[in-house]
Amino acid sequence: MVASEPGDGERLREAGIRPTGQRLGVIRAIRQGGRRHLTPESFHRELADADLKMSLATVYNTLNHFADAGLLRRVGVGDRTWFCTNTVEHHHFFDEVSGRIEDIPGEQPTVVGLPAPPPGMSILGVDVVIRVRRD
Ligand SMILES: [Zn+2]
Numbered sequence: 001m002v003a004s005e006p007g008d009g010e011r012l013r014e015a016g017i018r019p020t021g022q023r024l025g026v027i028r029a030i031r032q033g034g035r036r037h038l039t040p041e042s043f044h045r046e047l048a049d050a051d052l053k054m055s056l057a058t059v060y061n062t063l064n065h066f067a068d069a070g071l072l073r074r075v076g077v078g079d080r081t082w083f084c085t086n087t088v089e090h091h092h093f094f095d096e097v098s099g100r101i102e103d104i105p106g107e108q109p110t111v112v113g114l115p116a117p118p119p120g121m122s123i124l125g126v127d128v129v130i131r132v133r134r135d
Contacts, residue, residue, distance in 0.1 A: 008024050008027045008028050008031065009024060011027060011071070012024070012027055012071075015066075015069035015070060015071050016069055017065065017066070017069050017071075022052075022054060022058075022062075023062065025047070025050075025052045026047070026052070026059075026062050026066070027066070027071070029043075029046060029047055029050055029052065030066075030071075030072070030085055033046065033085070034085070035085055035086045035103065036084075036085055037075065037082040037083070037084050037085075037101045037102070038063065038072075038082060038083045038084075038085065039080075039081075039082055039083070040056060040059050040060040040063055041056065043059055043063065043083070044056050044059045047059065063083045066083070067083055070087065071087065072084060072085060072087065073086070073087055075092055075101060075127065075129070076127075077092075077094050077101065077129050077131075080099075082101050084103070086103055089108070089125075090103050090104060090108055091103075091104045091108050091109055091127065091128035091129070091130070092104060092127075092128070092129050092130070093129075093130050093131075093132050094129050094130070094131050094132065095132055095133060095134070096131050096132070096133050097133045097134060101129075104128075104130065108128075109128050109130070111126045111128065114126065
């Protein structure tokens, strides 16, 4: 089991999430694992290794709940979705061969020449995924 920290409950409450024991365990595991890109499957294994037993469906729902609340960022490439623990605005490299996704370090790319959004809509953000492969 990973150690508790008083800030975890506060962080959940600030995001509008009621801090149940299970959610505290999840936010703690997210924090202690550092910056990374989770899938429900990979995180389910991580939690099991930390003796936090919950179903894959619960892990999936909790990650989506946390992402909706801004505690994680959803990153989609094709039909795959990751949950990025780095909530600061950033973009990603995606290795098409290994299927790995990672943060673009340092200065972030900028997108110029964005079209006007459809009538009645506003642009919330732009996610850049740069596809790469080993030479
Ligand atoms: Zn990321």
